[in-house]
Amino acid sequence: MVALALAAVWPFWIQNVYYHTVALLALIYVLLGLGMNVLMGHAGLVHAGYAAFWGVGAYVVAIFSTKFGLSFWMALPVSVVGAAVLAVLVGIPAIRVSGLYFVLVTLGFGAIFELAMTNWDYVGGPNGLYGIDPPQLGSVPLQTPRQLYWLVLAVTALSVLVMHRVANSRVGRAWNYLREDEVAAQAFGVNPVWSKLQAAVLGAAWAGLAGAFFAVRQTAVAPSSFTFLESFVVILIVSLGGLRSLPGTVVGTVAMIVLPELLRPLAQYRFLVFGAAIVLMMLFRPEGLWPGRARRHEEIAREWLGSRGRSA
């Protein structure tokens, strides 16, 4: 709560638009990380074509705005649902294979998306689409990075709440059971195909959400924004911060997005530094910088044990 309040008020003191821009980008990556956390953290699905869902969200907003003059708010649900539908189409074949094969299938899917956008003249081919209108709040266009930052901050706060509840739910546990032992999970009533599709849909929906805000931040979209490298950055964010940890996703984003932006001169060494950081992390802190886990059931258990006069 304190963190949220701080995140909401600092732009009043710090007027530098550059910081607002970086913070807005960071929030978009937090949204991406929240979605990837469901796929990779909980369900154990390392989706290497994740950026394509982000791309769908961004392209939907771009097409609605530049081709039809329709508002951001009409495009937003289509972005989310579009990414989710695509996740089902890709997911049906992909989730039947596991581990490395899943990575390869989704990698191929990501490459197809990028190539398709590059070669589709309707969406501008390699140049993409530009001149995307800002979202309107009532009659006020949210044009400045600071206004957009506040909008996305509200969306992110809500998303964190949603993801917290999902992680602490029966569905969230089912993903963890599948990740740990698919045979045992099935023997206790978890339908593996259905459960993984739920994870894919939820993860992709959040990527679509992030993509929609990305489009209005950039006011332009192009295929080069949705390459494998972007999927990889999101994978690094959630692994570095701590799988299944919501604060970890924020920490990972600060490390992967904010620090390199603020230390511009060193930015070209970013992947060198983070490659090394990942190796060190895997050796010394495989659970991530801020490891996390579901907590709700622990509260209930402590209450029950307490009521029975046992120590928790």
Added chain:
Amino acid sequence: MAGQPRTVGLRALSGESGAGEELLVLRGLRKTFGGLVAVADFSVGILRGEILSTIGPNGAGKTTVFNMVSGLLHPDRGEIRLNGEPIGHLPPFERTGKGLGRTFQNLRLFPTLTVLENVMAGRHARSRAGIVPSVLGLRWAREEERATVVRSLEWLEFVNPVLVERWNEQVRNLPYGLQRQVEVARALAAEPVLLMLDEPAAGLNEAETQELMGLVRRIRDSGVTVWLIEHDMSVVMGISDRVVVLDHGEVIAQGPPVEVQRDPRVIEAYLGRDDPEEHR
């Protein structure tokens, strides 16, 4: 609203009046792997409220039978009926809801999850909150979640109060004997009518084996029918109402333990052939 959590009583208890009738009927089960006949022709009727054991030397096809009943393997032919209802066509995750619970010969716990989280897996088929009710925090979904936790703790306590003390430890950090008990608690949490235990005494010492036999009796007394696969003759003879002996994929004898023990074919299967190590 229609969203009340399913009642979570001991379903098996309500069926206690039907003691003696056939709960699970297997007829003509056959499974081959390539040219190898794992199970040739397996038929058995398990009576409600009994402890039935299936014994046999290694490789006799015991676990294959379990895997076919729980749905992890598809029989080449044969019929599986639970409470008169054919379940052979159902995927494994739907058989849990029909009342089957099982443990695995080589532990299949969720190693990095806690003891409690492992047992909560057993509640999956006995609860139903999806993403939307959980995210909205609907009252029935929160109550179901609480029931999931409390029931799981109660089953841990039923199996072994020591497990309740260690509810929040990663299950892989528990000693082997306790891990076996967590598996039993997880299976019980699914409130099965039939509990299938695959070599539950494997790797246990003498004291732990005694404790296990006591537990199996308590489970049966609570109204759950128990079917166990065992390699260790002494366990089987001590607690079983009936024994089915499997060798080379075929039933070679069945009946009360004392009779089976004297059956010459059983003695041959265990003692008479090439591998005396089989008899422990």
